[in-house]
Amino acid sequence: MLTLNHFLILSGVLFSIGTIGVFLRRNLITILLSIEIMLNAVNLTFVAAGRYIGTVDGQIITFFVMTVAAAEAAVGLALVISLFRHRETLSPEAFTSLKW
Amino acid sequence: MLLSVIVFLPLAGALLVLLAGGRGDRPEREGTVRAVALGVSLVAFAATLFLWWRFNPAEPGFQFVENHPWMPQFGISYHLGVDGISLFLVVLTGFLTPLSLLCSWESTHNNVKLFSFFMLVLESAMLGVFVSIDLFLFYIFWDAVLIPMYFLIGIWGYERRIYAAVKFILYTMVGSILMLVAIIGLSYAHGTISGQPTFDLQQLYGTALTWQMEKWFFLAFAVAFLIKVPLFPFHTWLPDAHVEAPTAGSVILAGVMLKMGTYGLLRFAYPLFPHAFSYFAPYIALLAVVGIIYGALVAMVQPDMKKLVAYSSVSHLGFVVLGLCSNTIQGVEGAIYQMLNHGVSTGGLFIIVGMLSDRRHTRLIAEYGGLKAVMPRLVACFMIVTLSSIAVPGFNGFIGEFLILLGSFRWMPWMTSVAASGVILSAVYMLWMFQRVNYGDVTNEKNRALPDLSTREWALMIPTVAMAIFMGVFPAIFLRTMEPSVMKVIDLINGVAR
């Protein structure tokens, strides 16, 4: 039988997969993608919780989260472009001029 | 109102100085600025004398009290008052500030406006420390003192001035900020007992604290004050600060600021926490005795006059702390008297060293020698101040030291006996320095044609010397006035403990 736990644990797994991206990938765009994975994992939680509780609010919040994700993606990608213009690379290791 | 006027008059004067100085650093306005600053400080001095004149010596409690609610939510009030203990420190502050302004007349040309500004701000803050009887208000003034002094050392000091200034401010802050925590804790502890937290000193006296609290609060207070004093082994900021500070800064630092520490012990740390006091007093006294000997021994071998005087302060202030710890009438009165003495005599020494270094731009003893033949008048004043500093009877220093020893002897004869050997050592280091600087032949050609005291310098020396002698000959005038208040404080301490 399908339970809430299934979905919550799945979302947890997806969420932590998202966090790995920043360490594994040397590409800013992929790192942005991993944030999207995390947001989606949260979405899954919301929908599952809404289903469990019996409210549509979960889905509505998912909708807002998508909006936020879109807005973030727009700004993030703009920043990526801007960074690329400065350094001609997308490796996060290239952007360590600010430190200490 | 009188106390508020006294406290804030220099501050107003400081703003006036800013106005008088015009925009920026304008050397052509220097004379005006100096005159304004000196005038203000003299008026303030006159005001402190007026205070003394109106003071009722028979009354043990606070007089000229002003009490206005300030932050009533926390029981903080603008509460000023003087008693016999603080009265003379107020007068001393008023006395030394014009002197220190005057003694920087020749040596400070770099932005006199700002210099005078900070001096006057400093005066205000110091006066505030001595007349506040609300812990919060006291702490504000206490900390506010640091800033102008920091600038005075840092801007107008000598080579390592920045190091010294930073060390000074951070070191003293470490202590005082722990005291802040204790002040807050005390207030709330009082609040939990009486229902209303307060910072009013008189209400806080006798607050029943648990032993743990009392112990830690006392230590926090004591460390703050002992750093300021400075008691061995918290003293190392002092030589640096003194050596690097401009003359005026040294005079104020030694003359008044160190007394803030001893004053704080007497006014706050001891009577607020009498049990802890009686528990810790022997240890503090032990440190004081070590400091007396240690300061003297280290002073003896210093090659730099200012440093020597700085270490001598460690020694002298050790006496004061010892006297305060004894909690006997003579010990405490002697300690207060010694605070005043030290202000006059060490202030005088710094002024003289300043005069010498104005002329020769060095403070190393080895650079001098045979000055008596060149500048007999200066050296005569030097001699008198030296004698006052080494407590020759007839001068002020003796009264203080004698009373302290007398008082503490009744408490701890053995410790006092050791402390009394400081009497020998003080003669050794001061006379040795005096001799190396003033006696013998003029060995350094640069010293051959130094001018003797100028009129301005006479104006510095005469009050100092006169005070040194006057206070040595007529101490009863001072002692009589402080006695009722001292009795009261002792009763406060004894009323609970011992």
Added chain:
Amino acid sequence: MDANIISFYIFAVIAVLASLGVVGQRNPMHSVMLLIVSFGALAGLYVLLDAPFSAVTQIIIYAGAIMVLFLFVVMLLNAHTEDDIPKTTIGPRALRIGVLLSLLLGVEVAVALSRLGITSFNNDPGMVSAISSVSRIGTQLFTTHSFAFEVTSILILVSMVGAVVIARREH
């Protein structure tokens, strides 16, 4: 073993594998594609959860709009692969520590959630239909959440202005 469970596991496996693919890929283009796959799997899961609206928006907005934006940038920057900058301020060992942290995080979340106990869904048909009703979602969105909805407009305005001002070429 009902169909729901089987579908759940299928979708879940797809989602996890695709997500791992996203972060395990050197080619950003592939990562984006795999993410779309993952999103598809999630949409399937939404369906399982009786949330068709979410499933649809997931496909339309996420896969259809946001991912296209990503793709567009990837292609714009012509960044088909990672730049090999051997010099890294953070060494491989430290990198492993980072990965370890992530794994630890997953473990922690999983442990926490497993403590919830079995919480099965209510399969009351009335509730299910209420959940999956788009009109209800619309009503809710424009009544209870109307203010939040308005806020998103500002959010989008900000991101629009921001994206423009950042990405605009210097004159």
Added chain:
Amino acid sequence: MLLLIPLLPFAGFVINALLGRRLPKSISGGLACLVMLASLAISAASVWTLVSHPDIPWLEATYYRWMSSGDLQIPVQFRLDHLSALMILVVTGIGSLIHIYSTAYMHEETDGEYARYFSYLNLFAAFMLVLVLGSTFPVMFVGWEGVGLCSYLLIGFWYKKRSAADAGKKAFVVNRIGDFGFILGMLLIFSKFTTLDFQAVAANVNTLPVEHSMGWVTVATLLLFLGATGKSAQIPLYTWLPDAMEGPTPVSALIHAATMVTAGVYMIGRNAVLFQHTPITLAVVAGIGIATALMAGTIGLVQNDIKRVLAYSTVSQLGYMFLAMGVGAYAAGIFHLYTHAFFKALLFLGSGAVIHALAGEQDIRNMGGLKKALPITYWTFLIGAIAIAGVPPLAGFFSKDEILWRTFAGGHRIMWIIGLVTSFLTATYMFRLVFLTFHGERRHDAPAAPAHPEEEEPAAHGVGHAAAASASSVHSSDIGHRASGIGHGHGAHLHDAPPAMTLVLIVLAIGSVLAGLVGIPHVLGGGNRIERFLDPAFEAHEMAPATEFQVSESRVRAGASPASEAAAATREPTAEEQGDAEWMLMLLSSGIAVAGIVIAAYFWLRNRKAAASIARGAAPVYTLLLNKYYVDELYNALVVQPIKQISTLVLWKGADAGLIDGTVNGVGFAVRESSGSLRRLQSGSIRAYAASLFFGVILILGWYLLR
């Protein structure tokens, strides 16, 4: 009126100090002498008042409350009893003479220096009078330290000379060591009696039993005695006095012979009742006194500097006085103090006249044959020497004999024998001095005397006292100039000092002859008037009604107590049986004095080679004595240098700069260093930042989950 006694010299000091620079010598010097003479006159009048009222024990005047703190009430109060009466007469009398002498002696100084000299001298007199007149310990202490201060100033009067400045400082510091004891003594007394008034203390202590074991009275008196050893140059603190000879000779006469150095003796006399209560202390006092007397006598035997010989002689005589005090013969001690003031002042001033005549020469090996050139000086000096040697009927005989007799009578036989030996030594070295200086041939190599007195320094001094010897070279402005003024100071041009000086010498010589007459003992039919005069001062009295306001402290006051009567009993030997013994001893000591003179005559008048050969034969002893038992070196090695080294290396560089300040700076350093390494965490890499973030999350969640 009592106030005027010290106040007049003080006024002289103030005027000379402030205006002296602009005054001619005649005025500044005249003023100084005038105030001293006025003071003498007032003293005499005061003493007359006291003496003419036998019913009152003292005159007292209270001026104002000086220190007042709780139960400590110290008025500025002067008290003139018989003891202080004698003292103020000595101080003002001898003081006046020496002032007069100085007007001539110091005449070569510039106006400013001259005035400075007299201002110091006046100040000294003022403080000395305060010391003597003060009715309480603290007031006495004012004078006590004040005279020390003046001594410091006057020893270092020729401040350009390093040795003089050093000697002054040494005097002050050594005195301070004594003062340390004095202060502690005061503290102890106050802590027990809550009074520091001499009479009140005496009255209080009389209520206590005599302390035969180490009690607090003993401790207090020992501490006071430490003060006395400092001031009066006794073992172990005597080393400053010989060095003090760096000062002008009249200063040596006044301060380091006649008055200041006797303050310790006076102080014990003042507290006779207190000391009488502790046999232990008395024994210590006597022992130290006689040991000092002997030691100084031996050293005096071989010294070559005329003033140093006199200085050691002073130390030795002071030892006698302490011996007297220690055996309870207070009156005898004070009597010796009084006679000593005359003849020692005379000797010093005489030596000053010699030095003056020889343009600063102080080494007796370079003198000789001055008898003819300086007849007045010679004869007065000789009188002084006879007096100090103890030849009857001069002053020294009576006082010294009294002491020896009392020692003997008190049963202190060993001390008595040492006293006799010392007496012998005294006669010997004094006459050695006389013979070497005035008799024989002039050993001063006249033609070799340089035209420039500055180069007169005899380089090969041997003793190592370049300091003393360099007197002439460094302060050329004074003695050197004077020499040139008087005619280059050698050969036929030698002559006696100016009238002001010779007059003083003559007066003192008369004094040395006659001063002893007030103390002719009973056996000689004299009735020992001085003893009867002084005795009341050594007892406790009811406090006399105060003349002016008095501190209203109620104290327990005992009257003349049994204890003091018992003490009196030991002092008053039953005359008859002991009369014979006293006669015998008197003869013995006179004989010893004469023997000493004879020996001296043999060695230094007749057969100088014999003296030299003895010196060679006992070379180690001779060297030891010449170097004063190496005590200065010992102190230097054991005390001075260790303190300096420890202070510099251990305390300052090690503890202060290293440990304490190192800790303080170390905290700062630690903060900086940790700042430096912690900021490396901020590596700039976004992955590190993310790791930090995740790390935080994991910690928080982990805390909740695993708790």
Added chain:
Amino acid sequence: MMNSLAATIPILIVVLSAIAAMLAEAIRHPGERMYIAGFGLIGLAGAGVASVFLWDTDAVSFGVVRADNFTLFINIILCIIGILTMLFSHEVVEREGLPAGEYYALTLFAISGMMLMVAAIDLLVIFLALEVLSLSVYVLTALRRASAAGSEAAFKYFLLGGFSSAFFLYGIAFAFLLSNGSTRLDVIAQAIATGPNATVSLLAMGLLAVGFCFKVSAVPFHMWTPDAYEGAPTIVTAFMSTGVKAAAFGAFVRVFLSTFEPMQGQWIQVLSAIAVATMVLGAVMGVLQNNVKRMLAYSSIAHAGYLLLGIIAANSAGKAAVLFYLLTYAVANLGALGIVALLGTAEHPHDQLRDFAGLWKTRPALAGLMTVFLLSLGGFPPTAGFVGKWYIFSAAVQEGHYALAIVGVLSSVVSVFFYLRIVVMMYMTEEGAVPVRPHVSAAAMAGLAFAMLATFYLGVLPTRVIDYALQSIQTIF
């Protein structure tokens, strides 16, 4: 209708002024000078006035925005921050060639987001407001397109901010689950009160704490702060160091001291540990910084630590202290960074420590003002900073958190060291080769003067403001 909108009025006014600024930029002819900051000033003043009028009304709009006194107090702080920023901005924007319309619009949007974040009583709205302000600030950070550092800073800020908001959102999800389908704070509070599902509530609380700690830059979530502050245009640094902190702390206090207050026992140790680490690291790491912006970034981390003490104390003094401290911190920090901004030019940012050498000789007034602000940051009487610190620490002591208070005061001594380094430079070091420092306009000087007066006013006569702070916390907690 008006009533239901009342709570949003200040926010609306700011949003409108932002839009006006945007439109102004749009209709402005290229090269035409226009005082766009004026729109901001008007809007912020209006918002401030509106906030004053709303005082004590406790208006609620849409069920998710609540203009209680707490909100309004922070609104006023934000208005002050905004007004000062606007006053400083005009010449800075012109001199550094920042896109004016966008700059003002984004700043004002950010302020509206901040106001909303504090006013919101629904986690979802808080999240959205957080995103509004975050996105605005990210963009503002990167606003100087020519600067690689700016973009780098912005991206770091953005990426870490993205992570943290994911965590935050995750926390909201659990809260949603916990409260049976609502994100409203009061409902969540009820759910916690009625019998919390321990694990879910802990998860929700922990993850929300992460989000807030990130925004207030508490250790170990602080890593972005120095880089972002250094890379951003100075005026933006000034703005975000104060505004974001005020808003984030406002929401933090609201969520943790009302909704999650029953769970105080659960979060107090965590926050204590974070506070200690924040205070110590912030102070210690600032010691060796040579870039003033970066130094002040570490200082702001330390200050976040002190502010956390107020939350940990969790008594009324603590809550009021947080508000008061935010105000004192805002004027002082904005003043200090404002001076840095005003002295900088596009070529020469004037943000290195040595750039300040001899400032008092050429610009005594600015040096004096800077000193006052630094002393206030260092907590010296009689400036506002002292009263703020005293209030915070006394709140902590009142609850018996002596250890925290002692760590706090000691770390504040350490931080004094680096504030003094600037003072040392300004007064005690000879002027180096610094290019001519630009002129500072009267408007900016007026702003600085206001900040200084506020600093002294709050330091000497804080009673009234403290009273307001106490009033503003009574309505909600």
